[in-house]
Amino acid sequence: MGLNRKDLLGIRDLSVEEIRLILDTAEPMKEIIGREIKKVPTLRGKVVINLFYEPSTRTRTSFELAGKYMSADTINISTSTSSVVKGETLKDTAKTLEVMGADVVIIRHSATGAPNILSKYISASVINAGDGFHEHPTQALLDMYTIKEKIGGFEGLKVAIVGDVLHSRVARSNILGLTKMGADVRVIGPATLIPPEIEKLGVSPFTCIEDGLRDADVVMVLRMQLERQQKGLFPTIREYARLYGVTTDRLKLARPDALVMHPGPMNRGVEISPEVADGVQSVINEQVTNGVAVRMAILYLLTGGGNPHETIN
Amino acid sequence: MKLLIKGGRVIDPANNFSDVADILVEDRKIIASGLDLKATEEAEIIDASGKLVVPGFIDMHVHLREPGLEAKETIATGTRAAAMGGFTGVACMPNTKPVIDNQALVEFIKCRAASEGVVNVFPIGAITKGSDGNELAEIGDMKMAGAAAISDDGHPVMNAQLMRLAMQYASMFDMTVISHCEDTNLVADGVMNEGYFSTIFGLKGISRLAEEVMVAREIMLAELTGAKVHIAHISTAGSVELVRQAKRKGLKVTAEAAPHHFSLTDEAVGSYDTNTKVNPPLRGEDDVKAVKDGLRDGTIDVIATDHAPHTQEEKDVEYNYAPFGMVGLETAVGLAFKELVIPGILSVEELVQKMSVNPALILGLDKGHLTPGSDADITIIDPNLKEIVDVKKFASKAKNSPYDGWELKGLPVATIVGGKVVMYNRALIG
Numbered sequence: 001m002g003l004n005r006k007d008l009l010g011i012r013d014l015s016v017e018e019i020r021l022i023l024d025t026a027e028p029m030k031e032i033i034g035r036e037i038k039k040v041p042t043l044r045g046k047v048v049i050n051l052f053y054e055p056s057t058r059t060r061t062s063f064e065l066a067g068k069y070m071s072a073d074t075i076n077i078s079t080s081t082s083s084v085v086k087g088e089t090l091k092d093t094a095k096t097l098e099v100m101g102a103d104v105v106i107i108r109h110s111a112t113g114a115p116n117i118l119s120k121y122i123s124a125s126v127i128n129a130g131d132g133f134h135e136h137p138t139q140a141l142l143d144m145y146t147i148k149e150k151i152g153g154f155e156g157l158k159v160a161i162v163g164d165v166l167h168s169r170v171a172r173s174n175i176l177g178l179t180k181m182g183a184d185v186r187v188i189g190p191a192t193l194i195p196p197e198i199e200k201l202g203v204s205p206f207t208c209i210e211d212g213l214r215d216a217d218v219v220m221v222l223r224m225q226l227e228r229q230q231k232g233l234f235p236t237i238r239e240y241a242r243l244y245g246v247t248t249d250r251l252k253l254a255r256p257d258a259l260v261m262h263p264g265p266m267n268r269g270v271e272i273s274p275e276v277a278d279g280v281q282s283v284i285n286e287q288v289t290n291g292v293a294v295r296m297a298i299l300y301l302l303t304g305g306g307n308p309h310e311t312i313n
Numbered sequence: 314m315k316l317l318i319k320g321g322r323v324i325d326p327a328n329n330f331s332d333v334a335d336i337l338v339e340d341r342k343i344i345a346s347g348l349d350l351k352a353t354e355e356a357e358i359i360d361a362s363g364k365l366v367v368p369g370f371i372d373m374h375v376h377l378r379e380p381g382l383e384a385k386e387t388i389a390t391g392t393r394a395a396a397m398g399g400f401t402g403v404a405c406m407p408n409t410k411p412v413i414d415n416q417a418l419v420e421f422i423k424c425r426a427a428s429e430g431v432v433n434v435f436p437i438g439a440i441t442k443g444s445d446g447n448e449l450a451e452i453g454d455m456k457m458a459g460a461a462a463i464s465d466d467g468h469p470v471m472n473a474q475l476m477r478l479a480m481q482y483a484s485m486f487d488m489t490v491i492s493h494c495e496d497t498n499l500v501a502d503g504v505m506n507e508g509y510f511s512t513i514f515g516l517k518g519i520s521r522l523a524e525e526v527m528v529a530r531e532i533m534l535a536e537l538t539g540a541k542v543h544i545a546h547i548s549t550a551g552s553v554e555l556v557r558q559a560k561r562k563g564l565k566v567t568a569e570a571a572p573h574h575f576s577l578t579d580e581a582v583g584s585y586d587t588n589t590k591v592n593p594p595l596r597g598e599d600d601v602k603a604v605k606d607g608l609r610d611g612t613i614d615v616i617a618t619d620h621a622p623h624t625q626e627e628k629d630v631e632y633n634y635a636p637f638g639m640v641g642l643e644t645a646v647g648l649a650f651k652e653l654v655i656p657g658i659l660s661v662e663e664l665v666q667k668m669s670v671n672p673a674l675i676l677g678l679d680k681g682h683l684t685p686g687s688d689a690d691i692t693i694i695d696p697n698l699k700e701i702v703d704v705k706k707f708a709s710k711a712k713n714s715p716y717d718g719w720e721l722k723g724l725p726v727a728t729i730v731g732g733k734v735v736m737y738n739r740a741l742i743g
Contacts, residue, residue, distance in 0.1 A: 012513065091629050111631030112515045113585030132633065134515025172515055195512040 003301040007119045007126040010135035011176040019177060023145050025297035026290070032069060033292055043072035046103040046303055050076040051093070052129070053109040058264055058288065059129050059138070063106050066295035072104075090114060094121040103303060107131070125302040133167045138298060139263050140173035142291040144181065146283055147218055149290070150259055154181035160212050160254070162188045162246055163222030163271050166195045166233075170263045171222055175201055188212035189244060192233045209244050216254040220261045221246050224271045237270055247273045251281065259283050314732060315339045317352040321361025321693060325368060326666050327682035336366060338689040341732040345685055359727060359734075361693055367665045368681050369401025369690030369730065371672040372642060374466075374491075374545055374569060374617035377403070377434070379425060380418075381410025386622035386710045388422070391642070392430035394620070394709035396736040398642040399725025401690035402433035403620075404676060406466040407444065414439035414450040419458040431735045432728070433690065435461035435676055437491065440479045444468040449479060456486040461676040464491035466545060467592075471497055473530060480540035489541040489567075489675050494527035494552070495593065504633055506579040506594040514583055516632060519594050521549040528552045532559040535566050543675055544568040546619050548593040550603030557612040567675050568607070569615035572641055572648040573715070575604045581715060587628045587635035588715040591621070609658050614671040616664075618645045622711030640709050644702055644716050646694065650723025654696075661696070693727035700724055700739070708741060 003018060011019075032040055048067040050060050060076060067074035090109075097105055102124045107115050112132030119126040130136040144154070151157065159178055165171045165187045178185050185203040187194060194205050206212030213219060224240060234240050251260065260272075260282045268274045277284060316338040323334040323346060335350040336343060352358060372395065378386040386394075388405075395403045405422065407413030413422060419436045426434035438455035442448050444465040452463055463483055469492070470476045476492075483490050500523045505511050507518025528544055532555055535542040544556060547568045559566040579595045589595060607613040621638025628635050649668070653659040659667070669692075673681030680690060699722045704712040728736035735742055 089626075089630060109631065111633040113632045116585045117631060132515050169515060172513070176513075196507050196518060197509040197512055200509045201513065 002304050007115070008137055008298055008302060009115050009119060009126065009128045011137045011140050011173045011180070012135065014137070016180055019141070019144065019181065022141055022294065022297050022301065023148055025301055026145050026293045029296040029300070030290065030293035032296070033289065038069050039071060040069065041071045042300060043067065043070040043303060046072040047101055048072045048074045048104045048106065048299065049097055049102045050074065051097070051105055051107045052076065052078045053107070053114070054130070056108055056129070058291070059108065062288070062291045063129065063295050066292050066299055069292070070296055070299065072299070090117060091121055094118050098122040098124060104299060127298060127302070130169050133169050133172070135173045136169040137173050138291070138295055139170050140177045141298070142287060142294040143174055143220065143261060143263070144177055145290045145294050146261065146287050147259065150283060151217065154178060154183045157183040157218065158186070158216045159183050159218040159220060160186045160188055160216040161220045161222065162209065162212070162244060164193045164224055164228055165189050165198070165222065166193045167225065167228065168222050174220065175203055179203065186212050186216070190234050190240070193228070209250060210253055213250055213253040216258050218259045218261065219246060219251065219254055221272045223263065223265065224267055241270045245271060245273060246276050248275050248279070251276055257281070261287060264288070315353065315356035316359065316689070316729070316732060316734070317350060317356045318359045318361050318366055318691065318693070321364045321366035323366045323683065324662055324665050325683040326662050327368070327670050328684060331662055336683065336691065338729070338732045341689055343683055343685050343687055343689050346683060359693070363695070363697070364726065365661060365694040365696060367692050367694065368669045368683050369728070370399050370646070370668040370692050371402040371404070371676070371678070371680060372400045372618050372620065372645065373404040373615060373672040373676060374571070375403040375405050375620045375642065376408065376622065376638070377405040378409060378622060380421065384624050387429070388425045388434065389429040390708065390710040391620070391622070392426070392432045392434065393741055394640070394642040394707060395432045396728045396741060397708045398644070399646045399692045399694065399728055400432060400642060401692060401728055401730045402435060402680065404435040404437050404461055406464060407437055407439040408467045412439050412444045413437070414442050414444065416451065416454040416458040419455050419460050423459055432730050435678065437461055438463045440465045440470055440490065441475065446470050446472055446475065449475070449482060452482055452488065453486060456488055461678065462489040462491050462543070464493065464545070466491065466493045469493050469495045469497060469527060473534070476531070477534050477538060480534055480538040480542065484538060484540045487541070487677065489543050489677070491543045491545050492527070492531045493545045494524050494531060496523045496526050499523035499526065504590060504594070505582045506596045508579065508597055510579045510582060516582065521551055521596070521600070524549055524593055525551040525555065528555045532556070532564065532566055535559070535564050536562070539565070541565045546571045546574065546593055546617070547604065547607070547613060548574045548596050549600050553603045553607040553612055557607070560612060567614045567671070568612065569617040570604045570608060570613045571617060571619045572645050572652070573639060575601055575608070576648050576652045577715065585632050586715060587630065587632055588639055588713045590632060590635050590637055591639050592637035605653065605658050608653060608667065614667065615675065616645065616649055616667045617672065618642055622709055623713050625712060628713050638713070640707065640711050640714050643707050643709060644714060644721065646725050647700070647721025647723055648716070650696065651721055654723060689729060689732040691729040692725055694723065695726045696723045698722065698724045698726060
């Protein structure tokens with residue numbers, strides 16, 4: 001069976017069963033990535049378009065490889081080479097891609113809700129690859145896949161998310177997904193970067209990192225964007241690193257086997273110390289590999305599904 | 314030209330009258346009201362039995378967009394939208410291109426309204442030149458040219474000293490200063506109400522405080538200067554309470570609420586429908602309740618739409634990029650019935666007070682009553698008529714309404730301006 005939906009716009013719309021289906025489907029996909037010849041014919045004849053209004057290396061490459069491993073024709077459009085610079089509206093771009101025969105459009109956009117708007121204009125499947133500071137559902141799914149692979153489940157798991165939660169779509173999607181799956185989520189950061197009424201999402205906010213990290217099973221570190229400092233949300237990067245940087249000493253407050261995650265790209269020495277990033281508890285590189293597998297699963301499930309084992313083997 | 318409106322329930326709060334009566338109109342004026350008035354042969358007769366006959370509604374917060382922004386709306390289309398909405402008069406905000414900040418431009422609006430418009434148009438002049446918040450505009454000149462009030466709507470006067478001077482100066486002419494209360498630093502680049510929904514929808518929030526600190530400032534300045542200050546589109550529980558206290562102190566502070574602030578909450582933004590993007594933003598349930606309470610207890614004097622037309626192209630974009638504002642003229646009466654009259658929050662007499670009597674008083678107009686000898690500006694409402702809102706049928710050039718598809722009950726069926734019927738049975742005349 002596939003996902004009974006046209007689009008993947010956010011974790012908020014997904015049921016627990018749909019999340020489970022995606023995570024289960026990613027397992028055989030990961031096996032393909034490990035093969036000598038990484039190619040299956042599953043999506044032959046399908047057109048997958050990466051429509052990126054914001055710079056991205058990791059997510060765009062990950063989607064592109066996911067499509068290619070399954071024999072889809074993948075095309076990348078980034079704002080610097082498209083007619084967006086000529087002032088074309090999202091609506092007109094969507095219509096153009098539609099009539100060219102796109103089956104899946106993967107969109108990243110700095111404006112929240114852009115994928116929702118796009119999905120109204122086209123019959124192709126739309127996958128949100130990150131919109132504003134709203135959602136980044138495929139990142140959350142790959143994070144959940146990594147946690148499930150390493151720990152086995154989510155029920156009662158203590159997950160601490162550290163950093164600029166206010167502007168983080170990664171944090172939002174993870175909060176929504178992990179709480180759905182039964183995890184106990186905490187967010188840690190300066191008061192100026194904690195979203196209003198975050199408690200209503202079922203998470204506990206902490207401004208003291210030591211309190212927040214205590215006994216955590218997973219420590220998820222967010223990228224600190226330098227322009228936040230320029231807007232006056234905290235005084236200096238130096239002070240941020242001192243108050244909220246995840247260091248070896250602080251990590252000791254979490255459980256000894258706690259996983260350390262980061263969606264990348266990292267500012268080493270700011271939100272995460274190099275020792276932690278490269279330490280034995282870090283699963284940051286596995287997250288990247290799992291990202292391809294999870295995106296293969298999503299492409300596969302949105303374009304029709306079927307038993308993944310039958311189709312792939 | 315004579316007109317006899319027969320058998321309706323005449324509601325004239327200014328004259329303390331609410332009963333079945335006829336109204337006779339001749340030569341643009343009301344000449345008589347009472348039972349069983351006899352028309353001479355040539356009079357046109359409107360059967361108003363079962364309907365409400367009320368002094369013409371006045372929307373004191375409208376953007377007609379002319380001059381300069383005619384793609385969004387014009388005086389011709391905006392006044393037709395007003396007629397369809399049961400308004401016999403609108404006060405238009407000065408944030409056009411150029412800004413209405415001098416006598417010549419006030420006269421331009423009046424001329425265009427006389428030649429192109431179908432309802433009365435009362436121009437509002439700018440507080441500062443170009444509404445840029447630096448120097449006072451020629452307020453006295455504009456008053457003499459016919460400006461009904463002053464406002465830098467959409468461009469809050471952030472300089473408190475300048476606002477103080479504006480209030481002192483306007484007081485000399487007995488003009489009301491209308492304040493769009495918004496601290497632009499607190500707004501930053503927010504696009505919706507700050508709270509739970511901005512958090513889950515991932516949009517930058519606008520704190521309620523951005524409005525409330527300015528409401529508090531304007532009230533303190535009103536106390537200092539003794540000026541008549543009108544708070545535009547009040548949207549938060551805190552603002553309502555501040556105005557309530559100001560009234561208790563006896564200050565000359567009035568306030569208006571827009572229909573969208575008593576009929577929708579910030580939850581509606583979740584569709585990313587840019588027609589829900591409005592300034593001040595749609596607020597929470599507690600705020601909606603507070604606005605309704607404020608309307609009920611008299612804290613909020615006026616219902617005004619903040620009719621803000623935009624083109625489809627401007628609104629058909631990502632939420633962050635869309636302009637703020639929604640049209641309101643053609644849905645206001647129906648929404649007021651749905652949210653206020655039918656649930657028993659306001660009586661029809663109180664509704665007339667807030668949509669006709671009070672706007673006239675605040676703007677210093679001899680309107681808002683049906684006294685014989687006064688201008689024959691009359692609205693007739695059928696409280697039982699139902700209609701599904703269809704934006705494609707709007708007389709306004711703009712279709713940016715979040716109410717498309719809503720069923721409304723209680724609608725204007727005739728709009729009479731200076732004795733001339735401009736809308737009848739839900740259709741424009743002439």
